[in-house]
Amino acid sequence: MARDRSPKCKQCRREGMKLFLKGERCLTEKCAIERRSYPPGEHGRGRIKQSEYLLQLREKQKARRYYGLLEKQFRTYYTKATKGSGITGENLLRMLETRLDNVVYRLGFAASRAQARQLVRHGHFHVNGRRVNIPSYQVKPDDIITVSEGSSAQQVIRDATDLTASVAPWLQADHDGLTGKILKWPERSEIDTPVQESLIVELYSK
DSSP: OOOOOSOHHHHHHHHTSOOOOSGGGGGSTTOHHHHOOSOSSTTTTSOOOOOHHHHHHHHHHHHHHHHTOOHHHHHHHHHHHHHSSSOHHHHHHHHHHTBHHHHHHHTTSSSSHHHHHHHHHTTOEEETTEEOOOTTOBOOTTOEEEEOTTOTTHHHHHHHHTTOOOOOTTEEEETTTTEEEEOSOOOGGGOOOOOOHHHHHHHHTO
């Protein structure tokens, strides 16, 4: 399974904002953005010439890193989004949001998407009573997500719920029973991903 092993904090610094890639650490003063808000590298403090292409590229990279995807995976999602009905950018975000690893994170069952991905891969979650260990599995309305009975990760999951301030309005979470439900497809206004999806569409449309 291909994974991006580059330093997480440098990714946040490159995009100039918190992407919450390291869970609890991102909420403390140890966060790299708090200490060094400039881009990494020898020329990080230098002036960068802005261009239309650069803005589009940065939005795409930001979204890709936010959801923890490789370039080929992200491009595949975009291709699928163009074939669906409706607005391409919103279709893209909706598919990314309804990945199982993202939903586990949004429900508060993991401190970060990377942790959610690992928990799913190790088989700690069931969807509608069936064990699913594919992070990219697409959930749909009325799906029920539960923690596997006797899971060795229950304490890790409960610790993650303590960090959760709120749950997305298109989801329903029971942190005591460690269960979640997909209420509906997420609307764009209910997705707080800090990207301008129109710039991503412009980039791939060239």
